[in-house]
Amino acid sequence: MREIVVFSLLNGAVYGLLLFMLSSGLTLIFSMMGVLNFAHASVFMLGAYLSWQISRWIGFWPALVVAPLLCGLVGAAIERYGLARVHRLGHVAEILFTFGLAYVIGELVIMAWGRNPIENRVPASIDFAAFRIYGTSYPFYKVLMTMISVGMFAFLWLAFKRTRVGLVIQAALTHPRMVSALGHDVPRLFVLVFAIGSALAGLAGVIGGFALLTEPNMAAALGPIVFVVIVVGGLGSIPGAFIASMLIGVVQTFAVAVDYSLADLLRALGMGLPPGSALREMLAIKLSQAAPLIPYLLLVLMLIVRPRGLMGTRDT
């Protein structure tokens, strides 16, 4: 029993941190620019592919730096030559633009690397067990992932709440005219934010690429859960995204370990269902079977009870 609890906590926390890695850049872009970037998961995928390609040429550690930088450049280009022109047309235009971009990146990835999953294995230099617990080894790359994710959180928190640039960027969101009147180049600030957000997605992609599966569908597979994280956490709140990621990771992982259903609970309470009841089949679904649905359930509940999310400042 204790074993299951320990592993669920550990696995849940690691999964949560992975989710945070993915959603931090998205939250950053939303909080600073008010753009809901549907292409974020695609940049994450691009990061995974680029890092795989680059690490074949110059090794894993340089790729860990170069791939996110390239993704940052891609992000800067997207903002500078695409989104910047769309901003003044309003949010619908922005969303449509990023939505279309997600498809374009997806097709480009298929053209460059094919439809099948590529063999993105854990690099040999970090492919060893960090520690053993209850006879189960724990891979080092997950430890590395944890460190990077926590590092991202610290960086974002400090950079945007405690530095001058961060304050200027925040001011530019609500009062762009005033900020530019004070002599700041607002469009350039936006390019910077978008580049950092994309670089974070790329960095998540480097680790996520071999932690998960590098294939053209990975963006589509991870897109929805990332949106759950930022809505539950509160749109635009970085601490909120962190808490929501951990919550979703741990709750979902614990749910997998629970082999009981609502029907079992009712039986324990002495409320057996009549045989042949229509509800019977639905209530007999084990919690572990429904585990991956829980984040979405949480999303719906959150939107009903508290539309602004855990730490959000405005209603979604």
Place this chain on the structure above:
Amino acid sequence: MRELFHRIAKYGLALAAVLAALPAAADTLKIGYIDPLSGGAASAGVNAQKHMIFFIDRINAAGGLNGQKLELLSYDNKVNPQESLIMLKKAIDEGARIVMQGNGSAVALALTDAVLKHNERNPGKEVLFFNYAAIDPALTNEKCNFWHFRFDADVDMKMAAFGDVIAADKDIHKVYLINQDYSFGKAVAAAAHRILAAKRPDVQIVGDELHPLQKIQDFSPYVAKIKASGADTVITGNWSNDMLLLFKAGKDAGLKVNWFTYYGGGLGSVPAIGHDGVGYLKQVTEHHKNVLPYLLPEEVAFHKRFTDKSDEMYYWRIRNMFAMLEAAAKKAKSNDPVKLAHALEGLKLDTPLGPMEMRADNHQLLQPLFVSTLSDKVKYDVEHSGLGFKTDKKISAADTAMPTTCKMTRP
């Protein structure tokens, strides 16, 4: 306004002229291939499509069926039953007389019903349904019909093959079942319960897990559960990403169990488990590269034509399917679907791996099955991994037969 009408009339005439010129192409026997060609399951659909192209070209090069050339029409169904029904309609409208599909039993169940309805309503325009991979037993039992033919062994036949191996291996005591939460996964779990109870009643089933289909990114929590249960053997029908990611999580946690898999040899899975799978990863298939001491001519030619690393000739059964089609056309001396279907019933054919037979009572192909284990000492490896499969046990076609509840009406 009048000008507009003129213009429409003009283009309409031109279109009619083009359509009238088309029958030259209508002389082919059209085969509609309905499977995922985009999205998450596309790798399987595209790989099978290459098999289709390959065998159709071979038949055409030899003069076609009764002098008629075959033509492949491909439709992307995104493994979605509703989408598949639209694609089936499109295929029929474009003249397909045989449809082929494999990925997803839910899709196959939808298609077999739709084909049955179409054929009842359109006598003289019947369509056959060749299923090369959807293996829910229902398709040849309670849901069987005259138009559906299955060229892959069903869940029960494959589990029975595993049952024989497990019965002989006295080191297996605790079995964990992990499957996808839909008709196929449930059929695998049910077959495992039934067959283990019959062949090894002393074996304990310590877990029976159903997880959502192709939705899990990280299988670590499931692997933790398998470890905690003390299982020495895992039986799974998982395919595609669900198989790869389960292997990956197992490898990360250092899980050492016997894997009895339906699709553990599928694209990407062997590289995912790597050397950890040597001696542990087992699969049941109609073919693998080391099934004979040499490669078969079809394999050599296939690998010559498709040279990408992921272009494995995984579906020997597609070869068998076209061989049966060719033989049926010869026997019927016609390419009419109804005559082809009658000719296929009970048709027997020799293959390099042993005789095969299309059962007349439920339209299930009986072909030799092989239980094999991953090994690092084989002549031919999978996806350049240095690892390949080695046969543990061959089950001859006749021994794979299962009782059926199928009652079909024949035209």
